[in-house]
Amino acid sequence: MIRSHFGLSRMPFDMQETALLPHQQAVLDTLLVHAQQGGLCLVLGEPGMGKSVIKDTLVTHQPKRMIAPVVNRTLHTYSNTLRILCDAFGIEHAGRDHRCEKLLVQEAFRLHRNGKMLVPVIDDAHLMPSDSLRKLRLLFEDFPSSHNLVLIGQPTLMQTLSLSINEEIRSRVTYSVVLPKLAPDDMEAFLLAQFDRAGLGHNTFTPDALALLVRSSEGILRRARNLCISALIEAVRDQTRIVDLKQLNRVLLQPHWRKDYDLPGA
Numbered sequence: 085m086i087r088s089h090f091g092l093s094r095m096p097f098d099m100q101e102t103a104l105l106p107h108q109q110a111v112l113d114t115l116l117v118h119a120q121q122g123g124l125c126l127v128l129g130e131p132g133m134g135k136s137v138i139k140d141t142l143v144t145h146q147p148k149r150m151i152a153p154v155v156n157r158t159l160h161t162y163s164n165t166l167r168i169l170c171d172a173f174g175i176e177h178a179g180r181d182h183r184c185e186k187l188l189v190q191e192a193f194r195l196h197r198n199g200k201m202l203v204p205v206i207d208d209a210h211l212m213p214s215d216s217l218r219k220l221r222l223l224f225e226d227f228p229s230s231h232n233l234v235l236i237g238q239p240t241l242m243q244t245l246s247l248s249i250n251e252e253i254r255s256r257v258t259y260s261v262v263l264p265k266l267a268p269d270d271m272e273a274f275l276l277a278q279f280d281r282a283g284l285g286h287n288t289f290t291p292d293a294l295a296l297l298v299r300s301s302e303g304i305l306r307r308a309r310n311l312c313i314s315a316l317i318e319a320v321r322d323q324t325r326i327v328d329l330k331q332l333n334r335v336l337l338q339p340h341w342r343k344d345y346d347l348p349g350a
Contacts, residue, residue: 086313089320096282096316097309099137105274108138111261115142115234119150119201122230123258124221128239132306133263135236139205142234151195152203158212162219165212169204185223192227202231210237214250221253265303272298275308289315289327296332300341311335 087095104112111127115138118125129135143152153172155165166184170177175187192202204224206212212220224233235241239262245254266274272294276286289297297315301308311332318331335341 085320086316090284090288090316090325092283094282096284096312097278098282099140103277104137104141105134105266105270107264108134111263112138112141112145114259114261115203115232116145118259119203119232120230121232122228123232124253124256125232125234126241126245126257126260127234127236127263128241128261129263130238130265130304132304133265134305135263136207139207139234139236142203142205149199150201150203152205154205154207156207158206158208160216161213162216165216165220166223185226188223189226192231196228196230202227203234204231205234205236207236209235210241210244214244214247217244217253218250221256266301266305267303268298271301271303271308274305275312278309278312288325290329293327293329293332296329296336300332300336311341314338 115125127135127138143154153169155168157168163181166181167177169188170184173188173191175191177184195202224231244250279286279288297308297311300311314335315327315332318334319327322331
């Protein structure tokens, strides 16, 4: 609908072949260094800060040289997490946990002997029970020393690791980063770059609407994307090619965009 109305060849904010922002690229470069030396890395940030973009780029980076299995369903028990890892490594996982662990370690050393770098990724690691996280740490201790375990999650993960019972994990962390919110100038540059990629004119949003978009996004990438797409949909509904305050305010009046104290009866 947006593409046909604005005459675009691709959707704005298309996630395919997305270029990393400078601070995201710096995080990826550091993770790749630790992939060669071995380590335990934490990539933290509030929802919508771009963690998934870094993860996806890491997973697809030199797939013939680097193996990066991803565990996404971190609410699972340790046993189920083992089986997800086995699926990622292409291992038959019938049997007890001990057998799965043994097969995973054997496969890790086989890949290491073949010159592969191992970068297991645990996504949404802040949701993983602490006991499962500790068991995984013990499992990866048996992997080749050059592997790099990456935990991706929200900043509450750091609070969990600060507990004395998790000191064995925190003491092994070799790199950690909290993704920052974008400054207004950087957010505007990000939005205009996305317009360029989609073939959307910079004048599609009036200066006032663009300023409100930047301000309302509060430095969060996902928030900016969703707000921008919703405003473009409103422009399609109004049969106009210019997004003004009228369309943007109509989106911002929706309950999920408003603060609790703005809601009726609050």
